[in-house]
Amino acid sequence: MSIASAFNFALSGLTASSRMAEVVSSNIANAMTEGYARRELSISSQTLGGTGGGVRIVGVNRIVNQVVAQDLMLADAASANTTAKTDFYSRLESQIGDPETAGSLSATMSDFENALLTAGSMPDSTARLAATVRSASAVANKLNSISDDLQAARLTADKSITKQVRTLNETLSQLEEMNRTITTQISIGNDAAGLMDERQSLVNQISEIVPIRVVQRDNNQISLFTSGGAILLDGTAAHLEFEGAGVMQAGYSLATGELKGISINGVAVSTADDGPLGGGTLGAAFAVRDELAPEAQSQLDAFAMDLVSRLQDPSVDTTLSSTDAGLFTDRGAAFEFAADGSALDPAAEIGLAGRLKLNAIVDPEQGGEVWHLRDGLMAGSQGAIGNGTILNALSAALTKEAAPASGDYGPALRTSSGLASDLLSYASSGRQSSELTQGYATARQETLKEMSLADGVDTDHEMQTLLVVEKAYAANAKVIQTIDAMLQELLDI
Structure with a gap:
């Protein structure tokens, strides 16, 4: 091995150690950052002309358990859906009131019956x-x-639908643009891991509104589909349309035309909670407006x-x-x-x-x-x-x-x-x-969240890795120092 080769090997080692220290420090700094995915430096041996050429940095990988992440998004939607329905029934139950509480329906009926009996006993x-x-x-x-x-x-649910549809449209447009930006950055050799974290945060924003499935595409792009089969993002973002009612009366419904449904790219879709957009907070809002509250009114x-x-x-x-x-x-x-x-x-x-x-x-x-x-x-x-x-x-x-x-x-x-x-x-x-349904959905969500966090940043492990990086850097630096000493010795002859 020539001195020049040894120098190149050591220099590549220093570069890799420096890059690895950068990745480890980023992991430690973002240990508490929501949506941050742990990074790992991918390296491999480098060959030049069939012989060893030091170490080569392949890239920085985001460590994400896609199966757990996907299940967690579905669990988030299910938990939010059941919570919204539970809140509606709790609100109705509170309005009817406990029979032992003054002002409840049962109490007012009892007061009315007692008042009639009392008046009947002394009609004058x-x-x-x-x-x-x-x-x-x-x-x-x-x-x-x-x-x-x-x-x-019902009116609150109708307003919530308007707000959620607006959020979906804005976020999907941002995801479409983010897909293009990530592809561009990678094509020119830049690290797009941070952009991917930001993109995942955008995906998480809509995962409670509708249960979604993420499909990885070429060039690090993603497509989004609802669990009900609707296409939200596949190259271009879908556009959802909904018109709020503004006012609400007991007789208002989809069938009579006072209330509006929802459409995707101009095509009307079912508003049922088991339909293309059901299963999350959007489906729960439609359920409250069109099913649960009208049934309670009946x-x-x-x-x-x-x-x-x-x-x-x-x-x-x-x-x-x-x-x-x-x-x-x-x-x-x-x-x-x-x-x-x-x-x-x-x-x-x-x-x-x-x-x-x-x-x-x-x-x-x-x-x-x-x-x-x-x-x-x-x-x-x-x-x-x-x-x-x-x-x-x-x-x-x-x-x-x-x-x-x-x-x-x-x-x-x-x-x-x-x-x-x-x-x-x-x-x-x-x-x-x-x-009961909410309890199961919440327990599943918490379990999956713990599993997701387990794949996150372990600061103890990162510190151990940093010690290894430090030793590798010192060893490569020592090789360069030795080569320098050898060259000085040769020059002094």
Whole structure:
């Protein structure tokens, strides 16, 4: 081996050691950086003319477990999806309220029933009649409040969809540009590992919105597909379109046209949570807007209709005709029932809970008189102040066991308060079911996150590597020093 060859070998070793020290220091500095992938220097022996030529730096590799990273992105989407649904049911359950808590639906119904019993025992008491009217008004107000909150939840979901679609479009455009930049930098010999970290951060931004799969392409580019099969990025970024509603009412739906769906590159796609864009927070928002909240509204409206029908019956208040409004009205109007007790017009039941109002005839705040509660809503004048027949009939109507004519309550016979309890059970069951799914999704997400972190930067290992690099650098430096000494010796001859 010539002195020149030995010098070149040592110089290549110094270069490799220096580059490796740079990589190790970068790993240590970014040990806590979110989205940073550990680097490793790839080196190989170099040959010149069939003989050894020192060491050659092949490149810097990002160490990423693609399988774990892919599963983690899907787990992030699933966890966010179930969390959104659990939050909806928790919100509904809170609005209905615990039966032991004042102001809950069950509590207001109980207060109303007790007020009727108390008034029936002393029908000549104007104070008791007034208390009964106030408790009846509280029931209507509570149903209005729950219904309004359901529509507020739907509107919030609709606004969330608008925001998420905007985020998707912006991020996908950035990813398209990032793909081109990475390819360009690599083609001119630059290290693009930092750009790849930034690109992964962009991918992570949308992984909760929709569950995605990353496909590696040539020239270090990536393509993105949803788990439902939609193409988000494959060379060029897809463009999603969605139009928000702005306002929300109980009857608004995709079928009736007030609410809009979503399209990809101008092609409408399903908004179902098991559709092309379902499974993440976007799918959960559509589910709340179009499925969960409307279903809850239907249950609430069925309760309201049951309450109206019980107290609009002419056999309960004999002063009423079949076309007169009862104690509870549809914004002042009578609700029309078919012979079997169901709504004559099923569409009229939608949103009834939000429109429910106390009959103005008995409400002093609306210009009415409380004595109508005792003597009959359509009575022309006051009757015997000691006659509690109608009050007792109203009380009996509420406690009568009957099957609701609508809603998904089943055929079992229930009192009005029993139906209120079932409504709470509906919300509680939905929350508990969502929490079970959420628990599994969260546990899976945490496990995969731990596995992902295990592939990250281990500072102890990096420090050990740095010691090895230091010794290698010192050894190569010693070779150069020795060559220098030899050359000086030769020059001195």
